[in-house]
Amino acid sequence: MTTEPDKIELSEHELREIAGYAADCARRALSIFEENLPDDTRPRDAIDAADxxxxxxRRTAALRQSGWAAYRAAQEAASPAAVDAARAASHAAGAAYLHPKASAHQVKHILGAAAHAARAEELAAGEDxxxxxxTLEWARHHAPASVTAVxxxxxAAPPGGGRVGEFIRDLDAALRA
Incomplete structure (x- = not known):
């Protein structure tokens, strides 16, 4: 039986490009959150920190905390679309903490912002x-080379995760093709 390596190569340059890409993806859905909770800056702060x-x-405690704050904003949002928009922002900040582990779970860290942004936009458009x-096509075309390389x-992306998991798997497959 062949086993996968425990670690992958992951340069600082790649990590920065992935975080920037995640921030760009999350920014697409930010207005959905801000329309619902205009005084709550936590998702915007997380995207700005990722940028x-x-x-x-530097990767600082403040960057990590901004991701958790956006996650808490998602838990407090009443609109399902706003929830996913805030989760996209949380994933953007979290992308800076991608681990060099050969784990399918890491794919979620790379593509989570794009998938949650797509779900937020889908929900805001009445499940269109x-x-x-x-949105996923935009994310595919705007992915820097580092995203595909990593x-x-x-x-491949793991099973499960509902509609967002489906988006992650679809985008993962499209980027690998």
Whole structure:
């Protein structure tokens, strides 16, 4: 039986590009959250923190905390679309903490922001699947080379996760093709 390696190569440059990509994906759905909770800046703060890291900033406790704060904002949002928009922002900040582990779970860290943004936009459009497909297509076309390179070192996205998990698997397969 062949076993997968425990670790993958992951450069700082790749990590920064992945975080920037995740921030760009999450930003697409940010207005959905802000329309529902205009005074809550936690998702925007998480996206901004991911952008700062992508631009050369340090991985700090504040960056990690901004991701958790966006996650808490998702738990407090009343609209399902706003929930997924905040989760996209949380994933953007969390992308800076991708582990160099050869685990399918890491695929969620790379593509989670895009998948949650697609779900937020789909929900905001009354479950219009074409909207999600357009968002995922945008995410595929805007993925930097680092995203594809790191995905190629990981096992395919894992099963489960409902509609967001389906989006992660679809985007993963499209980026690997």
């Amino acid at each position: 700062m890291f992508a631009g050369g900033g 699947q074409r909207v999600a497909a357009e 995905l190629s070192r990981l096992p």
